[in-house]
Each structure stands twice: as C-alpha cells, then as structure tokens.
Amino acid sequence: MSKSLTEKLITGFIVGPAKRRYKAQTERKISVLLDTIGTVEHNWKRARELQLKSYESFANGVLFALILQLDLTILLFDQATEPDEHRKNLYSRQLALLLYEGFDDLPSVFGKEFRAALLALPSGKTIQRDLGLVIKYLAALSTAHSHVLKEIRHLVIAHRDHHAIEQLELIRRIDQKELTNIASDLDTQLAELARVLTPAMMEFGNPEIILRQLASRT
Numbered sequence: 279m280s281k282s283l284t285e286k287l288i289t290g291f292i293v294g295p296a297k298r299r300y301k302a303q304t305e306r307k308i309s310v311l312l313d314t315i316g317t318v319e320h321n322w323k324r325a326r327e328l329q330l331k332s333y334e335s336f337a338n339g340v341l342f343a344l345i346l347q348l349d350l351t352i353l354l355f356d357q358a359t360e361p362d363e364h365r366k367n368l369y370s371r372q373l374a375l376l377l378y379e380g381f382d383d384l385p386s387v388f389g390k391e392f393r394a395a396l397l398a399l400p401s402g403k404t405i406q407r408d409l410g411l412v413i414k415y416l417a418a419l420s421t422a423h424s425h426v427l428k429e430i431r432h433l434v435i436a437h438r439d440h441h442a443i444e445q446l447e448l449i450r451r452i453d454q455k456e457l458t459n460i461a462s463d464l465d466t467q468l469a470e471l472a473r474v475l476t477p478a479m480m481e482f483g484n485p486e487i488i489l490r491q492l493a494s495r496t
Contacts, residue, residue, distance in 0.1 A: 297359055300355070300358070300359070301355070301359070304351060304352075304354075304355045307351055308348065308351055308352065311344055311347060311348045311351065312348070314344055315341065315344045315345065315348070318337050318340050318341050318344065318479075319337075319341060321333070321337055321482075321483075322334060322337035322338065322341065325337060328492065330488070330491045330492070331395075331491075332394075332395040332398035332482075332491055333395070333398075333482045333491065335391050335392055335394075335395040336392065336395045336396070336478060336482060338387075338392075339387050339388050339392040340475060340479070342383070342384075342387045343384070343387070343388075343468055343471055343472070344472075346376075346380050346384075346468065347465065347468040347469075347472075349376055350373075350376060350380070350461055350464065350465055350468070351465070353369060353372060353373045353376060353461075354373070354458065354461050354462070354465070356369045357369035357370055357373055357454065357457075357458065358458065366454065367452060367454070370452055370454045370457050371430055371452065373457050373458075373461055374426075374427050374430040374431060374452075374457055375430070375431050376461075377423070377427050377457070377460055377461060377464060378424075378427040378428060378430075378431045379431075380464060381416065381419065381420035381423075381424070381427070381464070382420070384413065384416055385413055385416070385417060388409060388413055388471075393406050393409070396409070396478060398482075398487070398490075398491060399478055399481045399482065399487065400481065400487075401477055401478070401481060402478075405474065405475065405477060405478050408474040409471075409474055409475070412467055412470050412471050412474055415467060416464075416467050419460070419463055419464065419467070423460050426453075426456070427460075430452065
C-alpha cells in the first residue's frame, strides 16, 4: 500500500465524520432558508395585491438578504468540501464575486426606502437603530476587504483585463482561507440582520397594523 493511499484513507477516516456533520448542518440551514424565502415571497405578493407599500418594501429587503445568505451557504459548503484544487479555486473566485456584490448592494437595499417602511411599525425607530448598527458593521467589513475582492472580481471573474498571465498569477495567489473568513463574517451579520428584523416581521403580520396600512391607502 503506497503512502499516498494510506494518507488518503487516514484523512477520510478523520475528516469524513466532520464533513458529514457539516453537510447535515448545511442542508438544515438551506431548508430553513428556502422555507423562509417561500413565506416572505407569499406575503410580499399578498402585500402587493393589497397595495401595502410599507410591507412590500420591507419584504423586498428581507428577500434580498435571504437569497444572499442562501447563495453564500451553498458556495461556502462547495468550496470547503471540494477536494480538487482547481475546482476549489473556482468556487473561491465565485465566492469573492458574491461577497463583493453583497457588500456593495446591502447598504442601498436597506437604505432610505426600507427604513421609511419600518416607521409604519410601533417599534420602527428601535428597529431602525438596530438595523443601522448592522449596516455600519457591514460597511466596515466592506471597506476592510474591498481591495482584494475588487481585484478578484475585475481581473479573474469579470475578465475586465485580457492579460491572461496576470489572471493566472492572481488565481494562484488567492487566499482561500481569507475568503472563507470574510464569508463567515458576512454570514454572521446576515444572521444578525434576521434577528434584528424578526420583530418587524411579527409586527407587519399584526392584524391591527395591516388594517392601519389598508386605511392609509385612501
């Protein structure tokens, strides 16, 4: 039996159970996210039919964050569990693109229109304040990592530069662990965002709040 095969068997024996646990955890998380997306989408459609503008704006922001977290969860798992280095590197580059676009879009998605929608709620000002803290932290993360993410996005993903040698050099020096850490930080903040916005979701479902919004249409 060769040394390389022995090493593979040992690695499989040690890593296998951890990988199965990670897969089970990821599948549960994906299931929860898909269920939540379905619920919010249903409520968004209902709000649009009833012309409940505040809830429609709120649900749009929540859906954006949920879809981002779903994509992030899938890519993190694919990158972490892929044994082939070339495929792993590709997943890392796709992860960098998702991070770049996510950091870029979140402040505007949860900007003026979304915050105004929160004021339709009794706890709107408190939720606004808590939301502001999360967005502020996301902005700090974006600033801290913008250079590396932008470089990968422009040169390797978007192919803005046609110098293949430069692309290869950047591909080879991508720090996959660093990207995983950035993605984990973003995932943590998306979970915090969900925690902050859960009370708003509950209040928007309150019949009294719904009646108040219906009355405000006229």
